[in-house]
Amino acid sequence: MSPLLPKQSILVVDDSPENIDLLSEVLRDEYRIRVATSGEKALKIVYSDEPPDLILLDIMMPGLSGLEICRRLKANPDRRRIPVIFVTAMSSIEDEKRGLETGAVDYITKPISPPIVKARVRTHLALYDQSRELEHMVKQRTHELLTTRQQIIRRLGRAAEFKDNETGNHVLRMSHYARLIAEAHGLGQEASEIIFNTSPMHDIGKIGIPDSILLKPGKLDTEEWKVMYQHPIMGAEIIGKHDNELLETARIIALTHHEKWDGSGYPQGLKGEAIPLEGRIVAIADVFDALVSIRPYKAAIPLNEALQYLESQSGRHFDPSLMEAFRKALPEILRIKEIYADENGALTDLEFHIKEIYDHKDDPKGYPEVLASTDGGLD
Missing domain, CATH: 1.10.3210.10 (Hypothetical protein af1432)
Structure with missing residues (x-):
C-alpha cells in the first residue's frame, strides 16, 4: 500500500480480548484496527460516519450474536456492501453454510492461521475496492434512469390522490x-x-x-x-x-x-x-x-x-x-x-x-x- 494512502480500516468483533489481541497483532502493520467486544458496540461503529472497510466477526457472543449482526448489516442498504468474514470456533459444514447464507463473504475457523487471515483479508478488501469503483461508475451512468423512475413513482402516487x-x-x-x-x-x-x-x-x-x-x-x-x-x-x-x-x-x-x-x-x-x-x-x-x-x-x-x-x-x-x-x-x-x-x-x-x-x-x-x-x- 502506498504510504500516501490512508490505511484501510478493519473492525474486529469478539467478546474475548485474547482473540482481539491476536487478530490485531496479525493485521495492525498493514491496516488500521478498530475493536468491539459486543454486538451493540460493533453496530455503533459500523453506523458511524467512518464505517470500517471490512469486518472480522465472531459468531458466539453474549447479547447480539455474530449471525444477527450480519443480518442487520445486510438489511441496511448503506452498510450491506461491507464485507464480513466470520472468525469462529464453530467449524462444522452446517455452521459454515449458515454463516455464508447470512451474507458473509468468507468463513475462517479458530485457531486461526495468520497467513490465511492476511490472505483472505487482502483478497476481500481488493474485491470490495473493485466493487465500489464499479458501483460508482454504474451510479453515474444510471442517474438519469433513476430520476425517471422516481418521477414515475411520484406521478403514480399523485394518481392515487386523485382517486x-x-x-x-x-x-x-x-x-x-x-x-x-x-x-x-x-x-x-x-x-x-x-x-x-x-x-x-x-x-x-x-x-x-x-x-x-x-x-x-x-x-x-x-x-x-x-x-x-x-x-x-x-x-x-x-x-x-x-x-x-x-x-x-x-x-x-x-x-x-x-x-x-x-x-x-x-x-x-x-x-x-x-x-x-x-x-x-x-x-x-x-x-x-x-x-x-x-x-x-x-x-x-x-x-x-x-x-x-x-x-x-x-x-x-x-x-x-x-x-x-x-x-x-x-x-x-x-x-x-x-x-x-x-x-x-x-x-x-x-x-x-x-x-x-x-x-x-x-x-x-x-x-x-x-x-x-x-x-x-x-x-
Whole structure:
C-alpha cells in the first residue's frame, strides 16, 4: 500500500480480548484496527460516519450474536456492501453454510492461521475496492434512469390522490416524515432517500377500490371494509416484483404499511420485526399526517391529542423503537407540516428543494419568504 494512502480500516468483533489481541497483532502493520467486544458496540461503529472497510466477526457472543449482526448489516442498504468474514470456533459444514447464507463473504475457523487471515483479508478488501469503483461508475451512468423512475413513482402516487379523498399535500408531507423518521432511527442517507422516494406509492392500491367505498362520507360496513382491506395487496400487484431496489421497496411499503406491531393489522397480520422496516416507518408517518389533517369527513385533531394517540399505540400499532425516532425527529416533522400545509397551496408538483427549507430552519421568519417564492403553490 502506498504510504500516501490512508490505511484501510478493519473492525474486529469478539467478546474475548485474547482473540482481539491476536487478530490485531496479525493485521495492525498493514491496516488500521478498530475493536468491539459486543454486538451493540460493533453496530455503533459500523453506523458511524467512518464505517470500517471490512469486518472480522465472531459468531458466539453474549447479547447480539455474530449471525444477527450480519443480518442487520445486510438489511441496511448503506452498510450491506461491507464485507464480513466470520472468525469462529464453530467449524462444522452446517455452521459454515449458515454463516455464508447470512451474507458473509468468507468463513475462517479458530485457531486461526495468520497467513490465511492476511490472505483472505487482502483478497476481500481488493474485491470490495473493485466493487465500489464499479458501483460508482454504474451510479453515474444510471442517474438519469433513476430520476425517471422516481418521477414515475411520484406521478403514480399523485394518481392515487386523485382517486382518494385525501388532501393534495398528504403524499408529500408523509414522504418527508418517513425520511426524517428513518434518519432519526439511524438509517443512512441512501436508505432514507429510498424510503422518501418510494413512500408516495403507499396507497396506489386504492386505484382498485370502487368509488362508492373509497369516497363514502360515512363509516364503512363490514363488507365494505373487506374490500378496503385489499388495497395493500392491489398496490403490491400494481407495482409488481422487481430486482430494482427502488421499485421493490415501493412494493413492500404498499403491501405492509397497514400492518401493526402487535399483529392486528392487515392484509397479512404480520407481527413485530416480521413487518419490513420500511412499512413500519411509513405506518407512523401516514397515521400522523392523517390525524392532524383535515378530511372531507373529519376535522383535524389538535397536535397534542394526535401525539398522545401515537404514544398510546407504541407497542400496539407502532414499533416502539421507531416511535423513539419519531419523537427525535418531531421538530423537523413539524417544520415540514408547516411548510407543506394544505392552506399554502398544492405543492406536490413543485420542484421545492428540501435544502432550501433547511437553509431557513434556524430562522422561522425565513419560511414566509421561501413560500412566497412559490407564488402560493401550483394548483
